[in-house]
Amino acid sequence: MFSPVSPVRAYERVVEQIEEAILSGRLEPGARLPSERDLMTQFGVSRSTVREALRVLQSNGMIQSRAGDPRGPEILPPSSSSLQKSMSRLARASSMSLAELLQFRMLLEGSAYQLAARLRTASQLAEMEAALLEMTSAVDVGYAEFSAADVAFHDAVARATQNSLIVVCSNVVRGVVVDLITDRLAHATDRTALMQAYLKHHSEVLQAIRDGDGALASRLSRHALHDSYAEFLPEPDRALLLPLLDP
Template sequence: MGGPRFEPVQAVRAYERVVEQVEEAIERGVLTPGQRLPSERDLMVQFSVSRSTVREALRVLQARGLVRSRPGDPNGAEVLAFSPATLHKSMSTLARVSELSLAELVQFRMVLDASANLLAARLRTEEQLAEMDAAIARMREAVEESYESFSAADVAFHDAVARASGNKLIQICTDVVRSIVLDLVSEKIAGASDRKALMLESIGHHEEVLAAVRAGDGPLAARLARRTMYDYYAVYVPEGERPALLALLE
């Protein structure tokens, strides 16, 4: 007979339902940072589940950075404030299990950096421009020191631009995605025979971006970010996945 075909369903474990309800309460603001969940015994009664189910749910919630549960604490688990570290952990896990490809991560960084540059060009202050100047000066000094020092100065420049964008979520996501991408390609960069030339070329790119930001030319600053990211990282991305990056170039 014809008709719809259904896929087998997966049994949902009780602790997952507990986790879902607590997460929903946090998302809706019913539970706020600093508040306490009911005690384990109260949770057992409210959810009609065993102590082991409650404890497994609390372990999952703690692993996700939503609550802090201390062994032996007579009070319930404490609801935690959002932390960039939580986002970093989640995205790092996704990258490690190959749910996010390097191409997707680089593409997202191209989007983020371009947006940060565009906003910075329109909203930056003189103090923030001075921070960017100082970061580039430090990059020049670090060329003769070590790649680690150079990389730290590079990060300082991008952090200054992200702060100048005025958007906290851009700042957080930029920091998270940048560190994950660098983790994935750091060994290849460290082993590059022309590393000094790459550092000098990078300084040139940063100077172009700073000039565009200083001039208030947002579209140019955004284009420079996308092109620089592509030129720097495309070589590490499988050739078949590079069209995803090229699609962002003008």
């Protein structure tokens, strides 16, 4: 009828209560937690337990604690950094295949381009155009400079969705995918041709975003990702990407 339970350490209960107070708004950004001594009294725990709880909360990006500060740890505003760390660990887990990551990236970026085409502002469009110009210039400079401009383009598209979760997820998944195959890209036989192909794709998708054609921008994005990365997958895994390609 019942399953075994894991023992809960005292510091975890302290973390839970402080997290709940932050998430519910009872502790707002900029507010200060009581001193370690006061926390020991309120929670009825030892100093080491309080310090471990504060270490966890700081690691999670919820508080900032400075040694010797008499005002107590400061409550930080919400941030996507902790989510990004968690997603990075999950995406890099050995149990997750490159095919799954590519499939998710195709879904995510296809949706991002569709939203960007409909929601982008004039200044966000200008950011994409500037990044594309940098990519064009970087073809004759080097692959590292080209890749940096490419990242700037994708970041501008993600921001144009007006959705911070898409920004975080896009950064994580794109980074992990590139890391997994970076050696093969670095030793491509004709990197100039590769950069030219990427540049052609980005020019086409930027035009679709200018025109407000979200469906076309999404389709171009998904096909480009498939064409760029499917060759790095084992043959049976490539079938996982096919349902995301339009006829």
